[in-house]
Amino acid sequence: MAIAIDLAGRVALVTGGARGVGRGISERLLEAGAEVVVCGRREPESPPRGAGRAAHFVAADVREPDQVEALVATVRDRFGSLDVLVNNAGGSPPADTASASPRFSEKIVALNLLAPLLVSQRAHAVMREQPEGGCIVNVASVSALRPSPGTAAYGAAKAGLLSLTQTLAVEWAPRVRVNAVAAGMVGTELAHLHYGDEAAQARVAATIPLGRLATPRDVGDACVFLASPLARYVSGATLLLHGGGERPAFLGAVRG
Numbered sequence: 001m002a003i004a005i006d007l008a009g010r011v012a013l014v015t016g017g018a019r020g021v022g023r024g025i026s027e028r029l030l031e032a033g034a035e036v037v038v039c040g041r042r043e044p045e046s047p048p049r050g051a052g053r054a055a056h057f058v059a060a061d062v063r064e065p066d067q068v069e070a071l072v073a074t075v076r077d078r079f080g081s082l083d084v085l086v087n088n089a090g091g092s093p094p095a096d097t098a099s100a101s102p103r104f105s106e107k108i109v110a111l112n113l114l115a116p117l118l119v120s121q122r123a124h125a126v127m128r129e130q131p132e133g134g135c136i137v138n139v140a141s142v143s144a145l146r147p148s149p150g151t152a153a154y155g156a157a158k159a160g161l162l163s164l165t166q167t168l169a170v171e172w173a174p175r176v177r178v179n180a181v182a183a184g185m186v187g188t189e190l191a192h193l194h195y196g197d198e199a200a201q202a203r204v205a206a207t208i209p210l211g212r213l214a215t216p217r218d219v220g221d222a223c224v225f226l227a228s229p230l231a232r233y234v235s236g237a238t239l240l241l242h243g244g245g246e247r248p249a250f251l252g253a254v255r256g
Contacts, residue, residue, distance in 0.1 A: 005228040008033035011079040012227065013072070015062050015119060016089030017055065018044035020188040021139065024216020025086055025223050026055045032224050034084065037075050062089050062115040072122040081130055084227045085123040087116035087161075088139040092154035094194065105153040112157035117164060124168075124176055133175035137226045138165050139219065140182045142242050158182075162238055169236030177235040181222045184242030187213035209244025 007029065017026040017038030029036045030050030038048060039060040048055040056078075060071040075082050090112040095104060120136055127134030141158045148155025162180055169178040185195065185204060195201045195213075205212045222241050225231055 003230070005032050005224055005230065007084075007224070007228065010034045010083040010227070011037070011075065011081050012084035012086065013037045013039070013075050013082060013119075013123070014055075014086045014088055015039055015115070017086070018048060018057065020091075021183065021186055021216045021219050022086075022088040023048050024218070025088055025139075025220040026050075028217055028220030028224050029084070029086075029227070030055060032228070034227075035079055037079070039071055040089070062119055063110050065118060068115075068118050068122050072119070072126060076126050082123055082126045083130070083132070083134050085119065085127075085134070085136045086139065086223050086227075087119055087136065089115060090139065090154075090158075092151045094150045095153075096150070097152040100153065108153040109157045109160075112154055113160045113164070116161055120164075120168060120178070124172055128172070128175045133177075135177040135179070135227050135231075136168070137223045138162075138178070138180040139223070140165075140180045140238065142182050142184045142240070142245075144182060145240075146246075165238065166236045173235060177226075177231070179226045179231070179234055179236070180238045181219060181226070182238050182240050182242070183214060183219050184208070184240075184245070185213050186219065187215060207247055208242075209247070212243065214241060214243060 012029045012034045014022055014026045016022040018040050026036050026038050026048035027050045030053055036055040038055045039058050041061050043057050058071055058074050060067040092108045116138055138161050140161045143155035144158035144162050165178050165180040195204045222239055
């Protein structure tokens with residue numbers, strides 16, 4: 001029997017889904033047949049496209065409860081259901097931990113931990129009433145699983161997101177499955193902020209066992225799998241998407 005993923009008839013909401021990693025996720029969901037809604041504070045010049053269709057945009061700041069409630073209500077009312085939520089909106093600029101202001105840290109935690117909780121709560125209220133329930137995918141980071149120098153608040157928030165994933169998977173079963181993707185280093189339009197110019201990015205890629213940075217569509221493939229019937233018995237899991245991880249630093253020291 002051939003294995004294929006067909007999400008036709010499913011409605012997916014991708015927060016921050018118009019650019020970067022979120023755009024790759026949205027494109028792959030569209031190509032799998034889903035109806036896709038993306039949200040952000042500003043409408044993109046061009047929406048994500050796939051399989052000859054475009055994603056729908058709804059303006060919303062996922063840190064604001066009133067806007068999140070309106071966002072989820074709009075998706076439900078316009079499309080009749082909400083089957084898949086991908087909590088992708090997040091990120092952090094580099095910051096020295098010793099001098100980062102309390103306001104900066106609060107904003108990073110709000111975007112990367114509290115916002116996914118808020119959107120998940122509103123989505124769950126819709127999904128639990130649907131005959132087939134729904135599924136939630138939280139886009140986390142390997143920064144949740146290892147030291148995160150220069151982005152301490154971000155790493156701590158993503159670690160909290162993994163804990164939240166496991167808890168919601170227990171609380172909301174069996175109607176709603178909840179999983180996470182812990183992404184490693186991804187090449188986006190903002191990669192230079194973290195990894196330097198093209199030459200520097202090539203050197204970074206050489207440290208990854210699979211020899212390259214991930215692409216946004218790689219993350220999208222993981223999300224499509226977790227949203228599909230193939231993952232029907234997967235919940236409370238964290239999928240590591242890091243190309244094999246990072247080589248232990250002591251190996252370099254041993255070789256001189």
